[in-house]
Amino acid sequence: MTVKYRRELDAISAYVPGKPIDAVKRELGLERVIKLASNENPFGFSDSVRAAVMQALDEVNLYPDGNATLLKEKIAEKYGIKPDMVLPTCGSDEMVDLIAKTFIDPGSEVVMAEVTFPRYLSTSQMMGANLKIVPMKNMAYDLEGFRRAITPQTRLVWLCNPNNPTGSFFTRDELIRLLESISPETLVVYDEAYFEFATHPEYPRDSLDLLQRHRNMLVMKTLSKAYGIAGLRIGFTIGDSALLGMINKIRNPFNVTLLTQAAAMAALDDDEFLVKTIENNERGKVYLYAQFEDMGLNFVKTEANHIAFDAGKDGEVVFQELLRKGVIIRPIGGTKYDTWLRVSIGKMEENQAFIKALREVL
Numbered sequence: 174m175t176v177k178y179r180r181e182l183d184a185i186s187a188y189v190p191g192k193p194i195d196a197v198k199r200e201l202g203l204e205r206v207i208k209l210a211s212n213e214n215p216f217g218f219s220d221s222v223r224a225a226v227m228q229a230l231d232e233v234n235l236y237p238d239g240n241a242t243l244l245k246e247k248i249a250e251k252y253g254i255k256p257d258m259v260l261p262t263c264g265s266d267e268m269v270d271l272i273a274k275t276f277i278d279p280g281s282e283v284v285m286a287e288v289t290f291p292r293y294l295s296t297s298q299m300m301g302a303n304l305k306i307v308p309m310k311n312m313a314y315d316l317e318g319f320r321r322a323i324t325p326q327t328r329l330v331w332l333c334n335p336n337n338p339t340g341s342f343f344t345r346d347e348l349i350r351l352l353e354s355i356s357p358e359t360l361v362v363y364d365e366a367y368f369e370f371a372t373h374p375e376y377p378r379d380s381l382d383l384l385q386r387h388r389n390m391l392v393m394k395t396l397s398k399a400y401g402i403a404g405l406r407i408g409f410t411i412g413d414s415a416l417l418g419m420i421n422k423i424r425n426p427f428n429v430t431l432l433t434q435a436a437a438m439a440a441l442d443d444d445e446f447l448v449k450t451i452e453n454n455e456r457g458k459v460y461l462y463a464q465f466e467d468m469g470l471n472f473v474k475t476e477a478n479h480i481a482f483d484a485g486k487d488g489e490v491v492f493q494e495l496l497r498k499g500v501i502i503r504p505i506g507g508t509k510y511d512t513w514l515r516v517s518i519g520k521m522e523e524n525q526a527f528i529k530a531l532r533e534v535l
């Protein structure tokens with residue numbers, strides 16, 4: 174390449190999304206394909222979202238409200254906070270990128286887990302961070318390891334709870350102990366993309382209350398998972414208005430589309446859809462745990478809508494063989510975890526089809 178570019182790019186791998194259903198059907202000549210690869214909602218989305226989008230369609234000649242005023246107000250009301258503590262983005266993906274750009278200088282110390290959401294790594298690398306990677310402990314975050322890795326010089330800490338792709342979680346006590354050990358000058362990014370699925374009594378349900386004592390923390394949420402509107406791209410972050418104000422300076426002014434703002438407001442109102450989604454997830458967990466146990470496979474108990482399991486043979490091969498049977502899941506990858514894969518919890522018939530295919534493959 175003769176054109177000059179940022180050398181940081183040399184260390185970065187492009188994000189590999191879960192394979193789309195149509196592509197697999199076409200490539201492999203299959204009629205029925207199920208996708209349990211991207212932690213999407215198996216029930217689709219709330220009916221009220223459809224109505225809201227149809228109504229908003231009449232206005233797509235207009236730019237969206239760049240301040241997402243009504244959406245911020247809706248979120249603020251739902252979570253009992255002020256609207257200036259909310260910043261919606263084009264998925265929480267966009268927020269990960271904006272946070273890295275806003276807070277990381279070349280050489281800034283950034284601490285993150287070894288197996289977690291991959292965009293923390295690539296966005297930090299892009300900004301030239303000095304990365305400290307904390308190894309997993311039994312496929313879960315090791316918060317003691319984080320405490321040892323974090324110094325007063327640490328600029329930013331990425332936390333994901335429940336974690337993607339392991340589904341593991343850390344407790345409220347562990348989180349508080351960690352927050353109390355961190356300098357107020359260090360930014361803590363706390364990603365709760367899978368918050369709604371967590372049922373463990375020790376999972377921190379009151380992260381937003383912790384913001385009062387820890388103004389250096391940002392809480393990221395998304396409507397892509399439990400709320401089922403991944404295709405519309407909407408996440409939002411809650412935290413100190415001054416921190417969000419800095420990020421807001423570099424946000425694309427119309428980052429959340431008009432259709433998406435309308436859809437998000439409708440989705441946030443539909444508690445019934447959320448309950449149905451979570452109940453299905455719980456049933457799926459029970460079924461998949463029992464099946465993995467029966468097959469003698471090691472797996473991680475999940476607080477999210479996906480389960481990490483050890484197939485005991487090359488994960489890439491298992492992934493490819495499942496594809497040929499019309500089931501898309503995801504290898505976790507990396508040399509240490511090359512026999513591990515992640516499967517999203519689907520509807521019961523999808524879970525059963527996955528298990529049938531997995532039994533045949535193994």
Ligand SMILES: Cc1ncc(COP(=O)(O)O)c(C=O)c1O
Nearest residue numbers: 264265266290337366395397408
């Ligand atoms: C932990 C975590 N954070 C953020 C995201 C990004 O979600 P979205 O950009 O769809 O809001 C994902 C998506 O898989 C995720 O797993």
